[in-house]
Amino acid sequence: MHALGGLGTKQKMDEIEDKDEDYIVIFESDANAKVQVWKMIHGVIRDRQKFDFEFVGQDAIGQFLLRYYEARIPPKNIYVNKMPSEPDALENHFSRLRNGSAHVNKMPAHGHRAELMQLIEKNIMLEKAGGADVALVQLQKELSLLKLPLVIECFDISNLGENDVVGSMVQFVNAKPKKENYRKFKIRSVVGQDDFASIKEVVFRRYRRLLDEGETMPDIILIDGGLGQLHAAKNALEQLNLQIPLFSIAKKEELVYGIDLIVPIKMKKNNEALHLLQRCRDEAHRFAISYNRKLRKNIG
DSSP states (O other): OHHHHHHHHHHHHTTOTTOOEEEEEEEEETTEEEEEEEEEETTEEEEEEEEEEEOOSSOHHHHHHHHHTTSSOOOSEEEESSOOSOHHHHHHHHHHHHTSOOEEEEOOSSSHHHHHHHHHHHHHHHHHHTTSOHHHHHHHHHHTOSSOOOEEEEEEEEESSSSOEEEEEEEEETTEEOGGGOEEEEOOSOOSOOHHHHHHHHHHHHHHHHHHHTOOOOSEEEEESSHHHHHHHHHHHHHTTOOOOEEEEOTTTOOEEETTOSSOBOOOTTOHHHHHHHHHHHHHHHHHHHHHHHHHHHHO
16 A cells, blocks of 8 residues: 555656556466456546456457456556457457547556556465465466476585585475475486586486375476576486476576576566575575585595
């Protein structure tokens, strides 16, 4: 409410108090979607509506817009966080309904409208998360996951010398480290420094053991590295006939790679999903280095 109050003040400063606009945010999960519609009337947010609905095909937002404006006159401007597949057809239809021009607009990048849309997104995430961390909802959206990634397991390899190669696995549950489930590995099958082969070994060992013990698999697996490390982990999962969402995060540009992604994902620096992946990666790195140094100290 405080945030809305601030936005209202800014809107009046921008002299848009005569504006009537709808702001619509949709989050999709499989064949279900959550939608919130916030209505601005004479420059002030006066109504908020929430919907849960099932959709068919890919154009969830287009289907929702058609249903929603069957029973009400659309405003001149409708702002959405995801554009429908046929915006021109919808605009023509809405223009006929209101006997005047109507526009379906993508969420702007800056300004008070962007702030309002981001507030609505945050609102949906909080409701969708329930007791879970909001970053998980954002991560589900960014990676197009079918379910909330409550359990994340992240792997890293540490090389401190020709013969001192170890692997680490850390587990995050509800976006928080669960240290009793951390695992460390001495590399057995790899001679010298080979990050790809080492990643393959530790991923294979981890999930073969879970299979043998009948334990539950994580919701996603994260690898510290780029495409090479990602495909090494993929090979390990294929040997075990496992299909678990698999991603890697590369340093410097912080690109997120996925087996099914044509191009890597580059999230904004202030994205909570990116911050969560970075925390997982950094913790796996810290744990691997700590184990490696301990081994070297014992040998010395």
